[in-house]
Every structure is written in C-alpha cells, then in structure tokens.
Amino acid sequence: MSSILVVEDESAIAELISINLRHAGFEVVLAATAEQAQVAIDGVLPDLVLLDWMLPGQSGVALARQWRSAARTRDLPIILLTARADEADKVNGLDAGADDYLTKPFGVGELLARIRSVLRRRAPQALDSAVEVAGLRLDPGTHRVTRGAAEVRVGPTEFRLLHFFMTHPERVHSRAQLLDRVWGDHVFIEERTVDVHVKRLREALAPVQCATMIETVRGAGYRLAQSGAVSH
Template sequence: MKRILVVEDEQAIREMVGFALKKAGMQFEEATDAEQALVVIASNPPDLVLLDWMLPGMSGVDLARRLRHDDVTAGLPIILLTARVDESDRVHGLEVGADDYITKPFSPRELIARINAVLRRSGAELEDQPLEFDGLSLDPVGHRVRVNGDPLNLAPTEFRLLHFFMSHPDRVYSREQLLDRVWGRGVFVEERTVDVHIRRLRKALNRRGHDRFIQTVRGAGYRFSVRD
C-alpha cells in the first residue's frame, strides 16, 4: 500500500484528499505545515508528498526545494497543489523540484490519476544494464548516478529522463516523443514541462561539468551526445 503524505493547512482539503486516497487503496498521512512534514518524512519517508504551495511558516515551494537539496530526500516524488494558474507559477513550481503540479480546484479522479502517474514513473522498472559515458555513469538497479565517481542525486523524473537519453545516445527526440517515452501515455503534462525538467537535469549535471551532454537541436528537440 502506497503511503501518501498530504501537507495542507486547510482541513476540508485534507479530508477530501484523504477520502480519495483511502478509496483508491492508498495510505493517507497528513501534516498541516512544513515543520510537521519534515518530522514525518524523517521518521518514515512516504512514497509521495502532496504539497500545498501556500503553507504557514515555510512555504510548500521552499519545502520542496529543501527536500530536493537533501541527499536523503532528493529522490522523493513531490506533487504541488496550488490555486496559482499562471504559467510562470507552474514553471517555478517544477523548477524547485516538483514532479507535477495540480491547480485548485481539482477533482478526486484527476488527483488520483496524477498521483498514480508520478508513482509509476518513480517506481517503474528500467532496463538493468548500467550505462556510462565519459565519466557519467547510471545504475538503474541501484538508482544511482555518479560523475567521475562522485554521487549525483536526481529527482525521479530527471533520473528517468537521463536514463532514456543515455539509452538512446545521438538521437534527436521532440518534446512530444520525450513525454510519450519518459512520462508515458495519457498523462496530464504539458510539452512545456519537458523544457523545465531538461533545465533541472542540465543544472544538476553542470555542477560536474557534464551539462554539455544534453544538447538542444533547434526546431527539433533534444539529444544526448558526448560528441562536440
């Protein structure tokens, strides 16, 4: 049974979400602010965090950023809940570390579908053959990435994206193709989301000087290549 931590200060929303999760066969845990959430996560990490943007004290965005920068929680799937509908807000939420973004109001059916989609991506079986290019190595079984021997922590979506690129080097893929192959069919994700996750992956690789491997092909999409 998947454990979902809902971090939300509005009781009515927590109750609605909790009912939907239990009906879907998931275990529901709750926290009303970031500090409570950190205690729960530290004692027993959930399978996914459903995180409200506007929280008292530390915001949901700041909590997501903190979780992504902690080695222990860097790979924890996160979905942001918010009433903000502007594209810039959606992009900001994804850039700080969220794997998906749901705007209020939302239906329980959509919520469960998107939770399941993120859980599938984070827990899906990948081909178990280790991959390595010019000091960049990826172990699908151990879910580890190393650059010149040093560990590199990636969020679930960036890990799957890097695995796909390294499994298909020197081939150009459009945003639509990447959504289909990495996110999967029938997901509630815009093509713009691909660009955000590409930036996050490049930023992580840039710390070790390997961001050059992810190349933009103008008018076509992206490719992974160790060639100049």
C-alpha cells in the first residue's frame, strides 16, 4: 500500500482528497502547512506528496525546491496542486522539481491517474538501489541477498517478496496486497500461495538468523520487523 502525504491548507479539499485516496487503497497523511509537512517528512518518507502551491507561510514551490536540494528527499515524488493555470506557472512548478502538475478544480479519476503514473515512473529507480534492514542486504542490480559475508540463496519469487518487505518495513500487508504488489494484480493465484512463499523465504533466511524478521500478524497478514534479526 503506497503512502501519500497531502499538503493542503483548505480542510474541505484536503478531506475530499483524503477520502478518495483511501477509497483507492492508499495510506494518507494530512498536513496543512509547510511546517507540518516537514515534520511528517522528517518522521517517515511517504511514497508520494500531493503539494498545494499556495500554503500559509512557506509556499509549496519553495518547499519542493527545499526537498529537491536535500539528499534524503531528492527523489521524493511530488505532484503540485494549484489554481494557477498559466503556462509560466506550470513551468515554474516543474522547474522547482515537481514530477507533475494538477490544476484545480480536478476530477478524482485524473488525480488517481496522475498519482499512479508518477509512482510507475519513479519505481524503476527504486528497483535498482540496494536496500538494507537490520544487517540484511538485498541488491537488485546483482540479484544477491547477504548478511555480512554470508549469502542467502532465494528463488526469484522469494527475492521479489523480500524486496517488497524490505522497502516497506514494519508495515502489515495482507495476502491480497502482497499478491497485487509482488505477483501483479492480473495474476489469478490463490492467497494461500503467499503463505507457501513466505515459508520458503523464512527457510532461506534461517541460516543467517533472519527468519524471525518476517512476522505473521494474526488475521491481518505479514510484516518485516526491523528488530527481528538475531545478533551474530
């Protein structure tokens, strides 16, 4: 489930966007000012930011420039929301580092299409970078999983499953969500198939004392716990 930070000072618009995004399966965090948005970003990086141009205090464009200049937020996907429809304003917004630009008023369908488009465009970058959690390292470029000097042997499906868990640590994912994100939403597979691959993944991680990182959350699904690895 992708998380979206909605930075919008008009509460009625923010609430309407939030309801529609949650209905479409996104996690939503709301912020009404640039300061609140920065606090949210400092806590947890979202998968995408919907950023209103006109905010009290610091503008959305200034905030976008600030995020683009910082290493941690340089690649953060940003869609600017604005009532400004002039070509020059659009150029200014994109120059500030926005990935896309949506003029108010806009339809829910267009908003969701733009969000999914930006997330798809950004996804290949994320797939290439190595990720490490609690000493366990996964490198998509070399297709290797290691802990220290030890290499973990995993099959291709378990590799994709582990990659998804490691790029979304501590979040609980239902079997349906895992099928959607790891196998693809057009593949007709039984949800219990997820259990089989989780079992295989745990078996593969056992020799490097990382099997307990993959936790079963009763009645909800699975999550990867950052504190689950056993010390060497």
